[in-house]
Amino acid sequence: MNTLIVFCTTYGTTEEAAKRLSEMLAGNVKLVNLMKEKDISLEWADRVILGTSIYMGQPPKQLKAFIKSHESELLNKSLGLYLCSGVVADYEKNLENAYTQPLIQHAEKCSYFGGALKPEKMRFMHKNITKIMVKASEKDGIPLPKLEVSAIEKFARYFIEKGY
Numbered sequence: 001m002n003t004l005i006v007f008c009t010t011y012g013t014t015e016e017a018a019k020r021l022s023e024m025l026a027g028n029v030k031l032v033n034l035m036k037e038k039d040i041s042l043e044w045a046d047r048v049i050l051g052t053s054i055y056m057g058q059p060p061k062q063l064k065a066f067i068k069s070h071e072s073e074l075l076n077k078s079l080g081l082y083l084c085s086g087v088v089a090d091y092e093k094n095l096e097n098a099y100t101q102p103l104i105q106h107a108e109k110c111s112y113f114g115g116a117l118k119p120e121k122m123r124f125m126h127k128n129i130t131k132i133m134v135k136a137s138e139k140d141g142i143p144l145p146k147l148e149v150s151a152i153e154k155f156a157r158y159f160i161e162k163g164y
């Protein structure tokens with residue numbers, strides 16, 4: 001079984017999730033960072049896992065472009081989808097913004113892997129928005145997002161238990 005994990009990240013959290021997942025899955029696993037690589041071939045893959053972060057309710061444009069040009073191929077492979085984002089309550093809405101309905105319907109497993117805010121890495125605007133988000137979370141007593149390793153393990157276990 002050859003698995004390609006194709007991900008979009010801005011500050012590395014979705015990449016960290018992809019790396020952790022790659023260490024948990026059985027068979028051959030390769031990673032593709034959509035922010036860096038173009039001309040991606042899916043030919044090698046029996047299974048594709050797509051992962052993205054969310055900014056202002058949307059995934060990066062690179063993910064949208066990738067899905068537009070590869071959707072029919074993705075619908076012919078084993079498929080898993082995940083999100084790294086900050087607001088767990090918005091998971092369903094974010095999933096629908098990130099992926100198309102046919103992909104969501106076709107996916108064997110969709111999951112929320114948590115997220116992380118890394119202000120030390122952020123450009124100015126994102127840093128300011130993060131400050132506002134952190135203050136709002138503190139005020140409402142909502143914990144800040146963190147990468148949910150147990151959710152990644154559960155996702156990996158699903159595919160391992162399928163025996164492929």
Ligand SMILES: Cc1cc2nc3c(=O)[nH]c(=O)nc-3n(C[C@H](O)[C@H](O)[C@H](O)COP(=O)(O)O)c2cc1C
Nearest residue numbers: 010011012013014053054056057085086087115116
């Ligand atoms: C400027 C900014 C906007 C964000 N907007 C959203 C959002 O609309 N919904 C959400 O659930 N998370 C949002 N997040 C949280 C990110 O999706 C989360 O931090 C994610 O883990 C980032 O992953 P990355 O490091 O792979 O880019 C936002 C974060 C920042 C910094």
